[in-house]
Amino acid sequence: MGVGDVSKRILLGRKLRSSQLGETLLPKRIALPVFASDALSSVAYAPDEVFIMLSLAGASAYMWSWKIAIAVAIVMAAVIASYRQTVHAYPSGGGDYEVATVNLGPKAGTTVASALLVDYILTVAVSISSGAQYAASAIPALSGHEATFGSLLVLLLMAMNLRGIRESGSFFAAPTYLFMVAILGMCGIGLFQLFTGNLPRVESADLTITPEPGLEGPLTTFALLFLLARAFSSGCAALTGVEAISNGVPAFKRPKSKNAATTLLLLGMIAISMMVSVIVLARQMGLKYVDPHDLDRLTRDGQALPADYDQHTVIAQIAEAVFRDFPPGFYLVVTVTGIILVLAANTAFNGFPVLGSILANDGFAPRALGSRGDRLAYSNGIVFLAVMAIVLILAFDAETTRLIQLYIVGVFVSFNLSQLGMIRHWTRLLQTERDPAERRRMVRSRLINAIGLSFTAVVLVIVLVTKFLAGAWITILAMIFFYALMRGIRGHYDKVSAELAADEEDRVMPTRVHAIVLVSKLHKPTLRALAFAKATRPNVLEGIYVSVDPVATDKLLAEWDERKMDVPLKVLHSPYRELVRPIVEYATEIRRSNPRGVVAVYIPEYVVGRWWEQLLHNQTALVLKGRLLFTPGVMVTSVPYQLRSSQIARERQLSDDFRVRPGDLRRGQVDERHPDELRR
Amino acid sequence: MGVGDVSKRILLGRKLRSSQLGETLLPKRIALPVFASDALSSVAYAPDEVFIMLSLAGASAYMWSWKIAIAVAIVMAAVIASYRQTVHAYPSGGGDYEVATVNLGPKAGTTVASALLVDYILTVAVSISSGAQYAASAIPALSGHEATFGSLLVLLLMAMNLRGIRESGSFFAAPTYLFMVAILGMCGIGLFQLFTGNLPRVESADLTITPEPGLEGPLTTFALLFLLARAFSSGCAALTGVEAISNGVPAFKRPKSKNAATTLLLLGMIAISMMVSVIVLARQMGLKYVDPHDLDRLTRDGQALPADYDQHTVIAQIAEAVFRDFPPGFYLVVTVTGIILVLAANTAFNGFPVLGSILANDGFAPRALGSRGDRLAYSNGIVFLAVMAIVLILAFDAETTRLIQLYIVGVFVSFNLSQLGMIRHWTRLLQTERDPAERRRMVRSRLINAIGLSFTAVVLVIVLVTKFLAGAWITILAMIFFYALMRGIRGHYDKVSAELAADEEDRVMPTRVHAIVLVSKLHKPTLRALAFAKATRPNVLEGIYVSVDPVATDKLLAEWDERKMDVPLKVLHSPYRELVRPIVEYATEIRRSNPRGVVAVYIPEYVVGRWWEQLLHNQTALVLKGRLLFTPGVMVTSVPYQLRSSQIARERQLSDDFRVRPGDLRRGQVDERHPDELRR
Incomplete structure (x- = not known):
């Protein structure tokens, strides 16, 4: 057999595989759970944060809770509408980073990338911290050991991802759908009880909240506005994760963009329903919820609570009340919420290598991250993510409320740059487009992105004002560090490239x-x-x-x-x-x-x-x-x-080649061949 | 220039260097301090151990101290005489390992090697622990922090050896000769005072020692013998390090063996004088010395000592008394003793790579240790030695007394196998030798080694009986581990070698x-x-x-x-x-x-x-x-x-090539050329 035949066989083999690629693409019903866990899981902690912020002025401020829920829902709707434009315009999976780079230049792109890097770390830290709280709701023995338990969870995730877990649709589908059924079912029952007048009270309903010093009595307009702004910006934690689909368009079944946009819409509707329902129900059921640091602001009949009082999360309290006569219902809700939070953390382990690979191809990260050849580079990334998350969890003692202060700023930096980029994108296209129908579509898209930008810009300003001293400065410092690192790497590659440019000699x-x-x-x-x-x-x-x-x-x-x-x-x-x-x-x-x-x-x-x-x-x-x-x-x-012993390593390498790596599923890069086909 | 010329130039260059080699060889006056620090430094702790062991039966048992000193001196003289035979018979620097391997087979050689490996670790641990006690004598603030201070010292030594300190004669000469002058001078003054009847009392002279329960009153013969055996075996710590010269014969000026034997004799005489003088003086000056763990057995006028009482080492107490009117004398003695102990620890960092290289050439250690090519392998060895020593120092809280229990068994295992090997050596030579004068010389040498063996065998038995439960079992376990590891490595190399044997195909x-x-x-x-x-x-x-x-x-x-x-x-x-x-x-x-x-x-x-x-x-x-x-x-x-940046690494490598590595000096392997000669 000549070399021509050889290469033909290889190329044909490759072609065959390329066609098989279609078979691993995700239908909407599987894509939804794969990409939804991060966004949906935020309902597990965002409502809590709204109530905590309002509680600073006492339980009377809870009258604002449903209005804040509506405001967050409106922002979320605007953001979802904006990202539906993005998945149509940029179907390659580059997401916010690509939009910012193409339309605003590499500096904006690098800024988005550094925000995303920080976000991945915080996604793990926040989701696992919240998950640890849910675990403590169900297993009282864990109370007080949330940070240790959370760190162990992160190590477990790290080990699984290092080992290479197969991120498959079914792996996600069952718990995610179960979570939707559990939360929406619980809310449905609760709302039914509300309309029939049988709504039970949550365990904290008979408690009283002492307002923070200075926030008792009627508030000044400014103080009220600041309070509402803080509560609103904390509630915006519900928006984290909605951008995931824009990074995963290549994994969708054709028509990719359309399917991705539909899935995004579905995701948005479910997330909004859950969040609004939970906040409304909690308020109606008499919830009293304060910062876990300030439990002494809660009193019962003027008496301090016992020292071992444990404040359960909002969803846990609602579930406990709704399912008071049916404890399995409570355990189901708490368990699936915990699981969905762990899945959300795992999302970061899958997204991190994808971003690393895109950055590597643009020269902003070590080149080895750009190909699938180097397992070591991947592993280093996974270990880095896990270690940083554990540092945060231990430093903030697994307190979701404090970690949230760091989280939202990064998310909204990338939202803003991405929307701005999209506006530029449409403006640029409009300069050459002559077809009136097409122009109308573009003008409408630009309007949607402009609305999205105006909302997210307002939120970013509110977040910066209300959260800067509370922790956002850490995020901003970390972003500056990553930004400088990426520019430095790129600068080095550029210098080397110039030194290596070919000449005749x-x-x-x-x-x-x-x-x-x-x-x-x-x-x-x-x-x-x-x-x-x-x-x-x-x-x-x-x-x-x-x-x-x-x-x-x-x-x-x-x-x-x-x-x-x-x-x-x-x-x-x-x-x-x-x-x-x-x-x-x-x-x-x-x-x-x-x-x-x-x-x-x-x-x-x-x-x-x-x-x-x-x-x-x-x-x-x-x-x-x-x-x-x-x-x-x-x-x-x-x-x-x-x-002879080299055969051991050869076998290991071959099976390693066919292992699905973190992030492969969401890039549609899963080789379906059996390893034995290549083993010789 | 043709390749022939090239290789000729290179070969000539090499020849030149071989002749230069002679210039870096050590005259006796430099060799003594290079190889003596380990052996001489044991006078800093061996007398203390004798007094501690005797103190179990109360201060009255101190009457035996000078007899024990004589017994140890006799053993030491026998061992020194034995090693003088070894340096003549095995001038290649293989020392005990070579003697055992050649005469008793590779299993005995590997046993000696594992004993030496353990000894290197313990040399560091014991010397540094003792050094930390001397530092605490001079600087009271260090009292109670000996383990931490000792660990820092080991880290410092490790860093210096990783960096590559130039082990030069002058580096050793000054402190070692100063140590001899200080100790012998102090003893001389003390003995003069003794004969003139002006001998001062040490600070612990007016204390009383409560005997251990069961050892009060007149002892049974068996109990007395056991007590004396324990004291004697602890005193044999003075013998550690005398074998160093037998590993360093190649570094001596010609005639190498003769010079080495003379240096060894000199070393023995100095070590014996120091040890006997210190023990006799301490006894005459009324020293009371107990295990630092049992300070409550010391009383003054029937009253317990204050809780912060600090028992100073024997040499420190003698120096304090002798130089009571001249404090600089005290500080000189304590300081040079501390320095000589650190130099003794550094000896292990120099000997370890030499042993590793010999083992590597015989296939008992990774081959990379056998050449000077691999700095990484060297560094790993140095880090391993330091980490193990720190583990011991921390585990035994820098208590020399407890570490000594682990130390002596390894030393005497190699003494015994080496003497046995020498007897076999002479017996083998006698089978073929016909010249009567030569035969007489050999018979005499065999007799010396036989006497050495009988002494060291008795000591080994005593050590095993008296120290096994007190810690020697740890050493024996560690020796078994190293033995198994070395045999395993050799087995692997043999297997590979068989697999690789060439055939025609x-x-x-x-x-x-x-x-x-x-x-x-x-x-x-x-x-x-x-x-x-x-x-x-x-x-x-x-x-x-x-x-x-x-x-x-x-x-x-x-x-x-x-x-x-x-x-x-x-x-x-x-x-x-x-x-x-x-x-x-x-x-x-x-x-x-x-x-x-x-x-x-x-x-x-x-x-x-x-x-x-x-x-x-x-x-x-x-x-x-x-x-x-x-x-x-x-x-x-x-x-x-x-x-272009590769030039940085090239420069670094060149200067690294010419750096003197730990152990080079004592193998006579120092390249005197200036790096610039090779830099192109």
Whole structure:
């Protein structure tokens, strides 16, 4: 079989696989759960934050809760409408980063990217912290150990992602749909009870909230506005995660953009219904909810609460009341909420490598992140994400309320830049578009994005004003750090690229090849290296032996003669037992004596299968290779000799190739072939 | 200049250096301090241990102290006489390990090696713990923080050895000679005062020691013997380190063996004088000394001592009394003692790599330790030694008394095997020797070694009986672990060696070479790789490009045409953004279609100078190379392209080559040339 056939077979194989690709794309009913967990899970903590902020002025301020819910719902609707434009205009999965880069330039793109990086870390920290609180609602023994439990959860997620869990549709579908059924079902029952006048009271209904000092009595207009702004900006935590679909368009079944837009709409409607229902129900059921740090502001009949009082999350309290006569209902709601929060955290583990790969291809991250070749780079990213999240969870003692202060600013930075980019996008298209129908569509899209921008801009300002000192400054510092890092990496790549730009001089072919084969013993690897080197027919070929011991040297020379080797063996003496320096010096000398030639150094290498075997072999070869590469005019050839144990590593690598990596599913990059097809 | 000239120049250069080697060899006056610190420093803790053990039966048992000192001195004299035979018979520096391996077989050799490995760790732990106690004598603020201070000292030593301190004669000479002058001077003054009847009393002279329960009153013969045995075996800590010279014969000026033997004799005489003088003086000055754990057994006039009472070491107490009217004398003694203890610990950092290198050459340790090529292997050894020592210091709270229990057993295991080996050595030589004078000399030498063996065997039994439960079991477990590890490594190398034994089949030359050059862009590194590959005139030569993005692919193809490249470019499509797998599959296919040919894969590599640049480049090349090596019939050539920053690393490597590494001085392996001679 000729090489032409070979490559044809490979290309055909590839083609086959490309067509199979379609089969792994996601229908809407699977895409919804895959991309929804992050956005929907925020209903587990966003309402709590609204009530906490309002509680600063006492329970009477809860009268504003449903208005804030409506305001958040309106912003969310505007954002969802905006992203529906994005998925149509940018179906490649680049999301906010692509929109900002293309329309506002690389600096805006890098800003969005740094916001997203910070957001991924905070998604893990916030979701897991909230999940730990739900776990403590169901398992009282966990109370007070939320930070430890959360850290363990993150480590578990990290381990699963390092190991490579198969992010599959079914993996997401069951818990996500169960979560929707549980929450919407609970709200439905609650609303039915409300209309029939049978609505039960939550456990905290008979408590009293002492307002913060200075916020008792009637508030000034300014104080009221500031209070509502704080509550509103905290409620906007409900918007986190709605952008996920815009990064996942390539994974949708065709027509991709249309399906993605429909799924986004569905997601928005479900999220809004849940959030508004939960807030309205909680208010009607008499909920009293304060910052877990200020539990002493809660009193019952003027008496302080017992020291071991545990304030359960809003959804847990509603579920407890609605399902008071049916405890399994309570446990179902709390359990699926916990699970959906863990899934939301896992989203970040899937999104992080995708973003890293996009950044790498644009030169803003180490290039190794750009291909699937380097498992180590992926693993480093996953470990980094987990470690940063654990640091936050421990530093903030798994308190969702405090972590939220850091979270929202990053989300809204990317919302804003993305909307601004979309407006520019439509304006640019409108300059050339002449078809009136098409123009009308574009003007309408631009209007939607403009509305989205105006809302998100207002929210960003409110967030910055109300949250800056409470923690947003940490996020902004982290964003500046990532921004500088990415620009620095890009700057380095640009500098290298300029240094490497080709000119004519580089095409000059070396006039002669002087090949030297390193000899340590006369065994199979050496013989193979000599045979391979000879096959390349160099102008000069010689074996090189570094002598540190006259006895061993004499033995080798005798064996060399005895075997009638037809290659001369040169012995370099090394009184200080150095192996590397004599060879480097010899190669340098050869090159200097013939500057237009090239020195080809052949190193026999043992290929072994176990990590500890690797420690016992090839270490000197590794050092030598590293040193020789610094010598111009030298090329270094590794001639492998596969020991039997190398088969272990080969098997492991093959199965590794076919493992689905974090982020693959949401990029539509899942190879369906069975590993055995490639195993030879 | 032809290659013949080149190699001649190199060989001449080497010869020159070999002759220079003599100039760095050590005269006796420098060799003594280099090798003496370990042995002499034990006078800083061995007398203390004798008094502690005797104190169990109350101060009256101190009447035995000088007899124990004499007994230890006799053993030491026997051991020194024995080692004088060893340095004559085995001048290569292999020491106990070589003697045991040659005469008793590799199992005995490995046993000695594992004992020495454990001893190096304990030398650091014991010397530094004792040094920390001396520091606390001089600086009261350190009292109670000895373990922390000791750990910091070990870290400092580790850092210095990692950085590569130049172990030079002058570095050792000043403090070691100062130590001898200080201790012998102090003892001289004390003995003078003793004979003139003006001997002062030490600070603990008016204290009373309560005997241990069960050891009050007259002791049974058995109890007394056991007590004396314990005290004697603790006193034998004074013998640690006398074997150092037998490992350092190659570093001595000629006649090496004779000079080494003379130095050893000198060392023995000094060590014995110091130890006996200190013990006699301490007893005469009324010292009361107990285990620091049992300070409540000390009383003054029937009253308990204050809780903050700090028991100073024996030498510190003598110095305080002798120099009561001249405090600088006290501070000098305590300071140089502390310094000599740190130097003794540093001895282990120098001896460890030497032993590792000998073991590596015999296949009992990773081969990389055997040459000077691999700084990483050296560094790992140094870090390992430091970490283990710190673990011991922290676990035993820097208490010399408890660490001594672990120390002596290892030392005496190697003493015994070494003496036994020497007896075998002489017996073997006597079988063939016919010259009567020579035979007489050998019989005398064998007698000396037999006396040495009988003494050290008795001590080993006493040590095992008296110290086993007190900690020696830890040492024995550690020795078993190292023994198993070394045998395992050797077993692996033997297995590999058998698998690699050459046969005829391996000489078959591949019939054709199919060269593929990896192309990522058309820049200088690629052009160089193509030129180098072309220079080897393969049967087939093609560029290989993995396409993950049609736009970039079209651009490259256009550029390829435009530049009129005379090498065909093959494009491999990779729908999943994989770079590595398509290339590996392609190489495998080529090889399969022509099993008698060889595939030469040329990878252009960027050579950069800073560690973080390395993270940004070549990662994919690294993974690819690792993968390709598992494919039979493939060889991988790195074609380096040196970026400007690579000069930084080149300079660093050159200066690193000329740095003196731990252990070099005591192997006589110091290259005196200036780095600039080799810098090009």
